Amino acid sequence: MSTLKLDLENYKELLQEYIRTKDEQALYQAEQFSKQSMQHQISPDEIINVHIQSLQEIYPEMPEYIQSSMNFLLETMISYGLAYQEHQSLREKQLELKSEISVAANMQKTLLSTVKPELDEVEIGALSVPAKQMNGDYHHFVYDNQGNLGIAVADVIGKGVPAALCMSMIKYSMDTFPEMRMDPSVILGSLNRVVERNVDSSMFVTMFYGLYNSNDHTFSYSSAGHEPGFYYHKETDEFEEIDVPGLVLGVSADTAYTQYKREVKRGDMIILLTDGVTECRQGERFIEQDEVLDVIKSYSHLPPQDIVDQVYRHFERLQDFHLRDDFTLIVLRRNV
Amino acid sequence: MNLTIDVSHKEDVAYLTLVGEVDAFTAPKLKDTILPLTKEEGQVVEVDFEQVNYMDSTGLGVFISALKSTKEHNSEMKLIHMQDRVYRLFKITGLTEIMNIDSTVQGGM
Amino acid sequence: MDFQSCVNIKKEWDIVGARQLGRDIARKIGFGTVDQARIATAISELARNIYLYAGTGKVCFEALEEIDHKGIAIIAMDNGPGIQEISQVMEDGFSTSGGLGAGLPGVKRLMDEFDIHSEEGKGTEIRVVKWLR
Numbered sequence: 284m285s286t287l288k289l290d291l292e293n294y295k296e297l298l299q300e301y302i303r304t305k306d307e308q309a310l311y312q313a314e315q316f317s318k319q320s321m322q323h324q325i326s327p328d329e330i331i332n333v334h335i336q337s338l339q340e341i342y343p344e345m346p347e348y349i350q351s352s353m354n355f356l357l358e359t360m361i362s363y364g365l366a367y368q369e370h371q372s373l374r375e376k377q378l379e380l381k382s383e384i385s386v387a388a389n390m391q392k393t394l395l396s397t398v399k400p401e402l403d404e405v406e407i408g409a410l411s412v413p414a415k416q417m418n419g420d421y422h423h424f425v426y427d428n429q430g431n432l433g434i435a436v437a438d439v440i441g442k443g444v445p446a447a448l449c450m451s452m453i454k455y456s457m458d459t460f461p462e463m464r465m466d467p468s469v470i471l472g473s474l475n476r477v478v479e480r481n482v483d484s485s486m487f488v489t490m491f492y493g494l495y496n497s498n499d500h501t502f503s504y505s506s507a508g509h510e511p512g513f514y515y516h517k518e519t520d521e522f523e524e525i526d527v528p529g530l531v532l533g534v535s536a537d538t539a540y541t542q543y544k545r546e547v548k549r550g551d552m553i554i555l556l557t558d559g560v561t562e563c564r565q566g567e568r569f570i571e572q573d574e575v576l577d578v579i580k581s582y583s584h585l586p587p588q589d590i591v592d593q594v595y596r597h598f599e600r601l602q603d604f605h606l607r608d609d610f611t612l613i614v615l616r617r618n619v
Numbered sequence: 620m621n622l623t624i625d626v627s628h629k630e631d632v633a634y635l636t637l638v639g640e641v642d643a644f645t646a647p648k649l650k651d652t653i654l655p656l657t658k659e660e661g662q663v664v665e666v667d668f669e670q671v672n673y674m675d676s677t678g679l680g681v682f683i684s685a686l687k688s689t690k691e692h693n694s695e696m697k698l699i700h701m702q703d704r705v706y707r708l709f710k711i712t713g714l715t716e717i718m719n720i721d722s723t724v725q726g727g728m
Numbered sequence: 729m730d731f732q733s734c735v736n737i738k739k740e741w742d743i744v745g746a747r748q749l750g751r752d753i754a755r756k757i758g759f760g761t762v763d764q765a766r767i768a769t770a771i772s773e774l775a776r777n778i779y780l781y782a783g784t785g786k787v788c789f790e791a792l793e794e795i796d797h798k799g800i801a802i803i804a805m806d807n808g809p810g811i812q813e814i815s816q817v818m819e820d821g822f823s824t825s826g827g828l829g830a831g832l833p834g835v836k837r838l839m840d841e842f843d844i845h846s847e848e849g850k851g852t853e854i855r856v857v858k859w860l861r
Contacts, residue, residue: 362834369837484684
């Protein structure tokens with residue numbers, strides 16, 4: 284049975300046997316026949332042709348109207364056959380594209396990889412998960428050995444390949460900035476000019492840039508239209524939205540960014556994120572901001588990396604393990 | 620999840636009424652409708668958001684490129700009747716500062 | 729035997745005429761039912777392209793007879809706008825007629841040989857051949 288031959292003789296025998304016995308066995312073999320035909324990319328019109336020829340051989344006296352009706356059926360199936368062949372070739376192409384994208388995704392991962400600094404003064408937790416193969420979110424850490432920790436969190440509009448390409452450009456621009464300590468407002472100002480010059484008019488990037496000084500425990504920051512993060516006050520066990528004005532990167536070349544500064548007390552946390560976190564949906568319902576904070580709070584006794592992991596797991600489950608948007612969450616906590 | 624776009628003209632003003640969601644799937648259609656309008660000098664494009672309950676960043680991108688186009692072609696764009704959730708997006712991204720947005724009906728803060 | 733006969737394509741109805749003539753010639757050459765159906769479908773596709781994109785043109789048929797094999801050639805000609813990106817229209821999944829037609833890749837699959845010449849603003853000529861097996 285496994286060596287079913289895909290030829291006229293075989294089909295004719297099967298058909299003849301079925302007409303004679305109405306046996307399930309013959310029907311099962313017909314099923315095998317059709318599966319094998321698909322494996323060999325035989326289109327439906329060809330099977331109908333085999334059927335017509337078999338009929339002619341089994342019933343040489345077949346009435347003319349049946350013959351005509353079969354020809355009519357054959358004619359109507361030609362286009363289906365073409366559509367089937369096209370479908371097959373598109374499927375192959377899709378596989379090709381998929382593997383190309385996964386190569387690109389791996390390259391991007393290497394390109395955008397960042398090392399989370401291990402510091403005594405501040406403990407960091409960071410997680411970024413793409414909704415599709417390529418990530419449109421970006422985060423980056425720079426530590427200058429003099430106690431300055433720079434943190435960038437960015438989100439490119441849209442997802443997938445275009446967003447990833449844009450992100451790679453941003454990463455390269457940031458790498459070309461001088462290695463010395465730079466002010467968040469200056470960094471955003473220069474990036475804005477890069478994006479404005481080089482990116483399609485409907486594309487834009489939001490970015491939050493923060494600089495943590497672990498000598499005096501101050502946090503300086505600027506935002507380019509980025510989803511507001513949160514500041515957690517250990518003393519009162521309360522969250523405060525870090526809501527700072529600032530236009531998204533790439534809209535207007537002469538945008539200036541304001542820089543803010545605050546002191547960070549022991550045990551306080553800075554929470555930075557992208558809209559993949561705040562725009563979570565449960566079915567058709569949006570998650571409210573308070574729910575996000577409640578979840579973070581419920582894990583706040585854990586080390587920062589565990590907090591971000593647990594929060595991600597929570598929202599992943601809430602969305603039936605299907606992310607709609609890239610998800611990036613960073614938690615900083617002053618330890619000493 | 621769908622978006623219907625209704626366009627009507629009165630003198631120099633083109634009124635766009637949006638109903639539904641503006642996301643990655645519907646944004647291209649919106650862009651194709653709104654961009655040509657902003658390319659006519661002196662044209663005022665008024666977009667009614669009253670029945671838009673969701674918009675994502677792709678939608679925002681459409682309005683950013685429309686805004687750039689109005690500056691280039693000397694036309695004007697006005698966004699009206701925005702719901703809170705959608706208004707928040709324009710607020711966070713700093714666009715409320717540079718766009719003409721009137722959110723009186725739904726009380727967009 | 730070497731004759732050529734043509735059908736002018738001006739209205740949708742002419743597509744049927746082209747199919748009919750092509751099928752008659754194919755039958756005379758000796759093509760079986762399936763191949764006749766395939767040839768007719770290819771003719772439809774070529775004639776419809778003329779009707780939809782060029783407005784007018786013609787489809788011609790040639791019975792081919794070589795020492796060891798016989799076949800049919802179909803030549804579709806028009807003076808329409810021409811095709812800008814031939815490689816694009818030959819790609820699967822790219823069909824400007826709303827995805828309903830088999831498109832040129834379909835025609836290529838139905839036939840054994842496929843050749844296209846197109847110049848922007850001047851027109852398009854497509855020649856396809858099917859050999860009798």
